[in-house]
Amino acid sequence: SQKIEQNSEALNIQEGKTATLTCNYTNYSPAYLQWYRQDPGRGPVFLLLIRENEKEKRKERLKVTFDTTLKQSLFHITASQPADSATYLCALDIESTNAGKSTFGDGTTLTVKP
Amino acid sequence: DGGITQSPKYLFRKEGQNVTLSCEQNLNHDAMYWYRQDPGQGLRLIYYSQIVNDFQKGDIAEGYSVSREKKESFPLTVTSAQKNPTAFYLCATEIGGIHSNQPQHFGDGTRLSIL
Numbered sequence: 187s188q189k190i191e192q193n194s195e196a197l198n199i200q201e202g203k204t205a206t207l208t209c210n211y212t213n214y215s216p217a218y219l220q221w222y223r224q225d226p227g228r229g230p231v232f233l234l235l236i237r238e239n240e241k242e243k244r245k246e247r248l249k250v251t252f253d254t255t256l257k258q259s260l261f262h263i264t265a266s267q268p269a270d271s272a273t274y275l276c277a278l279d280i281e282s283t284n285a286g287k288s289t290f291g292d293g294t295t296l297t298v299k300p
Numbered sequence: 301d302g303g304i305t306q307s308p309k310y311l312f313r314k315e316g317q318n319v320t321l322s323c324e325q326n327l328n329h330d331a332m333y334w335y336r337q338d339p340g341q342g343l344r345l346i347y348y349s350q351i352v353n354d355f356q357k358g359d360i361a362e363g364y365s366v367s368r369e370k371k372e373s374f375p376l377t378v379t380s381a382q383k384n385p386t387a388f389y390l391c392a393t394e395i396g397g398i399h400s401n402q403p404q405h406f407g408d409g410t411r412l413s414i415l
Contacts (some may be wrong), residue, residue: 218401222402229408230343230390232405234403275343279401290344293340
């Protein structure tokens with residue numbers, strides 16, 4: 187079965203710096219990969235989706251890369267702000283299976299200190 | 301998320317009791333999902349439904365049941381057979397089917413605890 191690992195449970199950075207979160211996967215190559223933001227006590231909110239034939243996707247201060255050779259996605263937040271503090275989840279979707287929707291990682295909790 | 305309403309926000313279950321969590325959507329999305337989230341962990345799929353009157357088991361369906369009588373509604377029942385029900389339950393929708401290359405939209409969850 188697909189396994190996903192997100193880097194360290196918690197990441198602390200200073201305001202203004204770039205936060206980089208990692209999502210590594212094993213086994214099947216996903217058709218596409220998604221990143222979500224989750225605040226305490228709330229449901230995840232979709233941020234970005236990147237397909238297997240795309241190397242990079244950007245949205246404002248967010249950037250996602252997808253390296254199918256390394257089996258890794260990197261999620262960057264540039265010029266980070268305290269309001270970016272949240273848990274970020276990556277999710278993989280594999281088109282070759284009918285086992286359901288996305289497989290989610292355990293998340294990385296980002297804290298941006300002023 | 302706007303358009304997906306989960307209720308109640310907090311729910312307490314007595315031993316041996318079945319409880320039902322509500323999920324209603326007005327997004328006109330075809331697919332609906334139920335996930336369970338335990339502290340510090342990702343989401344695990346319980347059940348999903350692509351169309352009315354059809355649903356499939358996810359990875360951890362034991363002790364749960366669902367129905368999909370209307371497109372807008374996908375209630376989840378946590379039965380007494382689920383021995384460790386304490387968790388955060390999330391309902392999600394998706395505009396297409398399970399492989400539609402579309403993101404999921406989530407409700408704000410129901411936190412279930414045992415009395």
